Amino acid sequence: MLQKVYDYIDERLDITPLWRDLADHEVPEHVNPAYHFSAFVYCFGGLTFFTIVIQILSGMFLTMYYVPDINNAWDSVYYLQNQVAYGQIVRGMHHWGASITIVMVFLHTLRVFFTGAYKKPRELNWIVGVLLFFVILGLGFTGYLLPWDMKALFATKVGLQIAESFPFIGDWIKLLLQGSDIVGAQTLARFFAIHVFFLPALLMGLMAAHFLMIRRQGISGPL
């Protein structure tokens, strides 16, 4: 039955070459932990992707309860964590997952750096990777405010103050992020928009470019 459905679609759209290209590509021995245990360092990139999938999924589900409004944000987080079944786990996935994503990105960056994998011809993919790193830090910064608890508010105030010290355009950056002259209702709404729509869109675009380039260039050879 499944085979027939597949054949029906394949006859019309010729989808076989699309996935066979991915499925059949050869994975060299030096990145395979089954042959060299030290090759586990090559897993960090894949694990980063895995944690990002966890972040996107758990984040999507969190917005079913979360309200980006200063009067309700904290209460909605308190409710989803303490009253909703498995709330602790889903929020925990997003909270701890954020930290682990940062750790994995950091380790992956170090692996690429120390194996010299960013050298010609892979310079462009390194650039995209570093931009991904910055986007992920941005996601961490904007996500920290959303529960609207004490540490969220005051850490964000300090963070925005740092942005303000930027020469010439600091005031604008701060005001643009803050949306108001205080960290308040408009800041929370803005951070929510940035955290949930703008940065993830950027993240997905950059990730697509990252993976396409890896597929195009293959994995760098052994040292």
Add this chain to the structure above:
Amino acid sequence: MSNKEHDVTRRQFLNYTLMGVGGFMAAGLLTPMVRFAIDPLLREEKGGKMVDVMAVKDITTEPQRKTFSIDKVDGWHKFKEQKIAYIFKKDNGEIMALSPVCTHLGCTVSWNDDPAHPNQFHCPCHGGRYTKDGINIPGTPPPAPLSVYEMKVKDGRLYLGAEKPRGGA
């Protein structure tokens, strides 16, 4: 028809037109959205009213922490913003009202809470310190003195207004 005078080919012309129309569509879509996003940058600031805080006769030479609230509009959110002021009389009898917002990174300083440095304002974040007059002590992180509130005295009451930064020193 010579190609030297008309060296734009049909294909080039169509490509330029394509870019032009594409640019128009991008601009048409983005202009309202960008203006929408940067609205906070272009808003005029409204001056606040002065608020009655305390009786002048109660002001001592020791800084007193006073909270007062001003009406604040943050977009759709209207509320009373709580402000804190440290109010005292200087040695020459002049009244001073300091804002406890640290000029380093915006934490809140408190008066005389650090046993190692009595009679100073002290910031818990990065250890910034200020003298009683709110002057930042050299060698600590803050780059400028504490802001002072605009004030006026009317009928024996002290009224406070907006914070005025005092610039780097």
Add this chain to the structure above:
Amino acid sequence: MHRGKGMKFVGDSRVPDKAKFVPPKDYSEYPGKTEVFLPNFLLKEWMVGAVFLIGFLILTMSDAAPLEKEADPTSSGYIPLPDWYFLFLYQLLKYPYASGHFKLIGTVIIPGLAALALLLAPWLDRGFERRPVKRPIATGIMLLTVVSIVYLTWEATVSHNWALSEEQGKIVKQVEVDKSSKGYQLYSQNCAGCHGNNLDGGVGPALIGQNLPEAVVESMATKGGGNMPPGVFKGSEEDLKTLAKFVSEVSKK
């Protein structure tokens, strides 16, 4: 796969008229023990992923994500702490050469240069040598950066007063306080700086729910105790009684 002229498409699409199944290549042609991505290698990756996920789920179940009390912009004395991966930056701003007049160095110049250097690494380190020992400058700079980030994070961690910040962030039940009463006015002048405008804590602990007898309040306010210095209360004996009565009542709510 044949390309270019001679290809027949379905209508005006790019889908070839007769798509032939392309058999996978014979892996013995490749040197070394390479293996095909699907399913062989992906299975190994997913096994690593599964082990990782077990550890991760145990973490989420054993440790709840922290949530402090609702943000109160008027709270003074709260010591802000960024998420741990920004701690090194936060710590950097405490040093004299990265604060005060040199604030710009700590907030913009050092992080900016580091970010730019990272972004442009392929052009700063242009040799063809890939092994870390053969390019000591790049390796050295990166190691130094990692060590300083770890050191700064560590410094920030040990210099932070964790017990105090836990106290400050604790979720305290909100209580109606009569702010027009004489007792609250005295409280606001003498105690609110540390114990918060709503008696919900600040530098000092929250008073709500502490169930304090009046005598204890009186003695703490005058003689101090614990972390509280003596002589905080300044005023008459009568005011002290009013204050103690007020605080004691609220603390029992």
